[in-house]
Each structure stands twice: as C-alpha cells, then as structure tokens.
Amino acid sequence: MAIQWYPGHMHKASKEMTEALPQVNLLVEVLDARIPYSSSNPFIQTLCTDKPRIKLLTKLDLADPAITKQWQRYFEQQNNTKSMALDLLNTDPSGQIIDLINKLYPPQTERNTLAMVTGIPNVGKSTLINCLAGKHIANTGDEPAITKGQQRINLRNGIMLLDTPGILWPKIDHPNSSYRLATTGAIKDTAMSYKDVAYFAAEFCLAQYPKLLKNRFNLSELPQTETELLEIIGKQRGCLRGGNRIDFERASTIFINELRDGKLGQMTLETPEVIDIEIQQVAVMKAEKEEREKHRLEEKAARKRKTKANRR
Ligand SMILES: Nc1nc2c(ncn2[C@@H]2O[C@H](COP(=O)(O)OP(=O)(O)OP(=O)(O)O)[C@@H](O)[C@H]2O)c(=O)[nH]1
C-alpha cells in the first residue's frame, strides 16, 4: 500500500509559499540525488514556471555517481533550468551556487535578488542555507519536518534567501515513489512501517545493488528473497525474540538506517527512464480505479431498481 504523509503544517507552508511568490525572482529547488524524480514535488513544479530555476541535487556523497550524471543531463535539458550536484557535508559549493544565482538572475542595484529555497522534507535545504550564509542560521536535523515556518536570510551580497519548510503533496500517485521517499528519510517514522519499507528496499537492492549487499553483510551467496535477506541481517545484528525468532521490525529498522546513512555504499533508487514507465503505470492504475468505481455505481443502481420493483 502507498504511504501518504501530508500534515497540516505542509498545507499551510504550501499556501505561504504561493503568497510569497510575487516577490520571488528565482527558485532554488533542492532534490535528493538518490531520488531526483520522487523528490520532485508536483506542487513545486507548478510554482512560477516563468522564473529561473536551479535544481540542486544534494546528498551526492550517498548517490550512485554514474546515475547522478544522467540526472544532471536530464535536468539541464529543461527550460530556464540549471542543475548542480552537491555534497554539503564534505564540500563548500557556496561560491558556485552564488555565481549560478547571479548568472540566472543578474543582480539589480535597487533591491536584493530573492531566491526561494524549496524541497521535500529532510533533503538539506537548511544545511544549504547555512552553507551559503557561512554560519549556522537555520536549524537542521536528520529527521523530516525540522523547519516549520518561512525565514528570510540576507546573504549581504545582493541575495536574500527564503528558507521554507519541507513539503510533500496530498497524494503521492505511484506507490514506488512513496516507498523511495520513505527509504531515503523524507517521511516521518510514525507515518510508515519500517518492515514494509525494508521489503521494498530489499527487493530493489537485491536486483540493482547485489554487490553492495554482499559486501556489507559478508554474503558469499545472494539471498533468494527479501525475507531471507532480512533474516540474515536480523541474525547478524542480534535482532532475536523469544524462541530465537527473528524480530523483523528491528532488522528492518537497522537495514533502512544503514542504507540511509550510506553504510551499504552509494546508491540511487531511480533513473530518468523510470519517469515515463511510472507515469504510464499511474494512468493504468487510475483507469482501473475509475472502471471499478463505475462498476460499483452500476451495481448499486441495479440493486436500487430491484428493491423498488420488489416493493411494487
Ligand atoms: N550525507 C549528506 N547529508 C546531508 C547533505 N545535506 C544535508 N544532509 C543532512 O540531511 C539532514 C537534513 O538536513 P536539513 O538541512 O535539516 O534538511 P531540510 O531540507 O532543511 O529539512 P526540513 O526542514 O525538515 O524540511 C541533516 O542531517 C543534514 O546533515 C549532504 O549533501 N550529504
């Protein structure tokens, strides 16, 4: 089942972002380099499409380098858009980002350039702002929904930044996207089941990154199933319950946290090719749902007609 997380503060933040738009000159959209498609909020895509946009792929250090290059090429083809990949924990790309902002929106003498920093929760927006400001201004943390309200930061170089809370959208269409968001840490723990997410991530890793699994968990043979993999992890990490049974919930939490922290190695969960495939799958799912609903309503109407006829 798909995971959905859209608490009230995100709805409020989306409204406040729309209200701030008239003053905004440029959009800095922060995406997670491990899930550049699933971390693209469709609501943010509709914001000021006529204004220049910088797509920054953060957590470069955790992503598969070859796939990051594919994504950068993909984003550079988009109108009025520049893209850059960043490792904000180990490098300081502030000079390059400021140059990019000034290139896309040349500085005006009479007023600061207002750049709105947007993105999903936990993607690194506040870390980016602290990096650009050269000091700790915005609170950061390794969990979603740290920033709860907008904040303006004057960089004193002609650029004003607008930090915004991480937002998701009311309905994530494809279950894969919600699982990828949960795998990378954009969904609050209380809105997901680690076990469900671990099954999704295990299936993905077994298919796409078998070598990383073998290395991390010292496996000579690759397990055949997700359950087998989680059993091995559970045994190795001492996740046992009474009767020596595996505690799958604990094994799943450990697996997901190690994956998020990059302990398995650099991984990207989707390539640009996934987009068209999953858009088509969503269209099929929607058509099937409509068909089921039509059928349900027809049956309901038939039942009503029958009851009426019986009463006569
Ligand atoms: N490995 C890695 N971690 C990063 C990078 N950038 C940010 N982080 C970490 O990601 C976590 C979230 O960072 P924040 O800056 O708080 O994210 P945010 O987008 O402001 O999150 P919200 O305010 O909750 O929406 C923190 O633990 C950061 O240290 C990066 O490039 N690489």
Ligand SMILES: [Mg+2]
């Ligand atoms: Mg923040």
